[in-house]
Amino acid sequence: ELEGELASAIATRDAEAARVGAARRAAAPRLADEVQRRLAALAMPQATLEIHVGEEDPGDRVEFVLAANPGMAPAPLQRAASGGELSRVLLALRLVLSGGPDTMVFDEVDAGVGGATALSVGGALAEVAEGSQVLVVTHLAQVAAHADHQVLIAKSAGGKRAETTTTVTPVTGEARVEEISRMLSGTPDSSAARSNAEELLGRVTRR
Missing domain, CATH: 3.40.50.300 (P-loop containing nucleotide triphosphate hydrolases)
Structure with a gap:
């Protein structure tokens, strides 16, 4: 049986x-x-x-x-x-x-791209983020500008023990404009870069 x-x-x-x-x-x-x-x-x-x-x-x-x-x-x-x-x-x-995990992490998703393509990658990430929490590691302003929340991760060495430390700092408002400006040109105090940063943030905010 x-x-x-x-x-x-x-x-x-x-x-x-x-x-x-x-x-x-x-x-x-x-x-x-x-x-x-x-x-x-x-x-x-x-x-x-x-x-x-x-x-x-x-x-x-x-x-x-x-x-x-x-x-x-x-x-x-x-x-x-x-x-x-x-x-x-x-x-x-x-x-x-359709559907997917609650949280996704993308690292180097923008490797080898820039300009309009980077904007497309950022827009695609923002589209996925409408249904999931998306964490992105990026060096491109065109991608970072699409984020709902942006943080700056920085390393520094020094102190009595010559240790390397990592800091994580949320950037909002004017600080975010400066950081996007720095990512675009390396010079956050450049008036041209600042203008480009404001335009970029304004463009993706209206998406």
Whole structure:
């Protein structure tokens, strides 16, 4: 009797796995196309993404395969992407998929980008932040300006023990204008940089 129940349970499991696998194989090309379209706006216009669903265990085995640049052989995402590229693929996925974790951390998501593309990355992060808490490590003013809350992280060395210390300082109001100005030009007291910072903050605030 127990053997019969076990065989029935295994058959049910296999049937469900096959059903899930078929659904995943049907959805995979559409999801890959949507993510690829989002990547084009995140400074990865030549990237190609494929989603492979395993045949042996289609209920569990799903692999993302990426060629980040032309001429590169497609490889599993964890081997093919740099830290910044991996962050951008994750960002593109979050833009396409509904729901998601309550908190996400993006580090180097803006690596190798600037100007209008950096603004696009910042806007995409802000879009994701409408449904989740998003923490971003960035050196780009175009990304930082999109944040609802900005903090400055600085290291300093000194003191009797010559220790390195790290400080975390929230920047708001005039202090934020100065910090965005510094990120833009390295000179927070430059009138031109300050004007650009005010314009940038005003532009993203109206988004």
